[in-house]
Amino acid sequence: MSILPKASVLEYSDDFNLAVDLIKLGARLQVLDAVTLVSKPKKVLIYKELTGKSPSKGMLPSSADWFLSVQANAHASAYYAIHRSVEKATGADDVHTLILAYRHYLTLIEAEFNEKGVLSEEPFFSINRAWTLLRFVKGRILSTQSCRTCKGDFIVNADDINHHFECLFCNPPSRLSKTVFQSKDGLHE
Amino acid sequence: MSNEADLKMIEQIQELNFSYLNLAKQMIISDKKSAVIRLGISMETADLIESMTNAQLMKFCRANQLIPKLGHVDKSLIKTAITQNSDFIPHKIHSTILLSSAPQT
Numbered sequence: 119m120s121i122l123p124k125a126s127v128l129e130y131s132d133d134f135n136l137a138v139d140l141i142k143l144g145a146r147l148q149v150l151d152a153v154t155l156v157s158k159p160k161k162v163l164i165y166k167e168l169t170g171k172s173p174s175k176g177m178l179p180s181s182a183d184w185f186l187s188v189q190a191n192a193h194a195s196a197y198y199a200i201h202r203s204v205e206k207a208t209g210a211d212d213v214h215t216l217i218l219a220y221r222h223y224l225t226l227i228e229a230e231f232n233e234k235g236v237l238s239e240e241p242f243f244s245i246n247r248a249w250t251l252l253r254f255v256k257g258r259i260l261s262t263q264s265c266r267t268c269k270g271d272f273i274v275n276a277d278d279i280n281h282h283f284e285c286l287f288c289n290p291p292s293r294l295s296k297t298v299f300q301s302k303d304g305l306h307e
Numbered sequence: 308m309s310n311e312a313d314l315k316m317i318e319q320i321q322e323l324n325f326s327y328l329n330l331a332k333q334m335i336i337s338d339k340k341s342a343v344i345r346l347g348i349s350m351e352t353a354d355l356i357e358s359m360t361n362a363q364l365m366k367f368c369r370a371n372q373l374i375p376k377l378g379h380v381d382k383s384l385i386k387t388a389i390t391q392n393s394d395f396i397p398h399k400i401h402s403t404i405l406l407s408s409a410p411q412t
Contacts, residue, residue, distance in 0.1 A: 196400045199407035200344070207343040207350060218340060226403055268383040270404040287387055287401045 134160075136213065141165055142236045143220055143245045147173050152249075153213040168236050178246050182259050185251060185273050188286055193243035194251050195272040195285075197223045198262065201252070202271075216252065220245045317371050324368035327375045332356055332364070347378075347406065380405050 137156045140149065141164055150161050165173040185194045201219040205211050208218070223243070230238040251273070254260040261276040265285035272285045334342035335353045343353050359367070368374070384405050388398060 192397070192400045196403045196407075199404045203344045203407045204340070207340055222341065222344060226399065268387055268401070268405060269380065269408070270383070270401065271408050272404070288390075 134164075137161060138164055138168070139217060140213075140245070141168050142231075142234075143217065143224075144237045144240055145249075146178060146246050147175070148178050149246050149249045153216075168234055178250055180250065182254050182275070184247075185254070185260060186275065188291060190243065190247075191273055191286055193223075193227075194247070195262075195270070196226065197243060197248050198251065198255070198273060199271060200226075201248075216245070216249060220248050223248070320371065320373055321368050324370065324374045325365065328356065328359075328364050328368060332359070344407075380408070 133154050134156055137150055137154045137160075140153070141161075147158075147161065147165075150156070154161075156164075162173060165171075184190050197219065200222045201215065204215050204219040204222070208215060224237075224241070227241060227243075229241055232238050251260065255262075255273075258276045260273055261279065262271040263274045263279055263283045264271055265283060265288055266281075267284055267288040270285060270287075272283075274283065331342070331346055331348075334345065335357045339350070339353055339357075343350055346353070348356075384402055387401055387405075
């Protein structure tokens with residue numbers, strides 16, 4: 119998407135709406151910077167108006183290893199599976215795919231929105247994590263592999279591909295306990 | 308099974324087929340992209356269903372078999388639901404992963 123500073127009103131409006139949608143879904147500045155061309159001051163204004171807070175500064179956490187930890191792997195793999203479905207359905211893989219897939223993921227975890235349409239609380243697997251995951255996969259740092267038991271596709275290290283892979287559901291790590299999957303992931307009563 | 312019970316079952320199958328296709332059509336009309344994902348069908352199939360009239364839907368439902376089928380992926384899903392491992396882990400996530408990777412019709 120390349121919009122020149124003097125874009126048409128419609129193009130600018132689309133971009134603006136995109137920023138609004140993303141902020142409602144919990145996007146941080148770094149993600150907004152990457153996918154929209156709305157100016158920084160405007161982004162901060164939209165953010166404050168929607169969330170009542172200033173956007174947090176600083177870089178997103180950028181560790182690929184996080185996606186391999188037990189709870190994160192489950193959510194990341196679920197998000198990625200949904201993302202692939204959306205990609206197949208729409209034939210596109212862009213920010214709109216990210217948004218639609220993330221919305222579907224949110225219905226899975228029964229996330230709630232406030233009266234402004236903004237996420238009530240930051241989910242365990244945020245849209246920022248989703249965006250980072252997609253970059254890691256595109257950058258071939260992370261990849262997917264099929265579990266040999268259930269045949270589902272799970273996120274793995276790109277250079278860890280082996281033929282005996284079993285996912286965390288079919289072969290949970292021995293130290294797994296009830297406390298690992300905390301209620302914060304929106305799936306426990 | 309007696310013939311009467313058999314006929315009753317076939318009637319139920321056809322009712323379910325109709326409910327399913329009606330729901331599918333409603334989902335498609337309301338939000339085609341989301342419907343395609345949730346139904347596990349292609350855009351083309353969605354377009355076809357959307358274009359069916361009620362009469363055509365009813366004709367299509369008069370099979371003696373269920374239109375919404377358990378696909379091959381569901382064997383894995385059922386197995387994971389009954390293994391011990393699934394006590395601590397939210398099954399909903401696993402089923403999403405398995406159902407989303409199924410090939411589309």
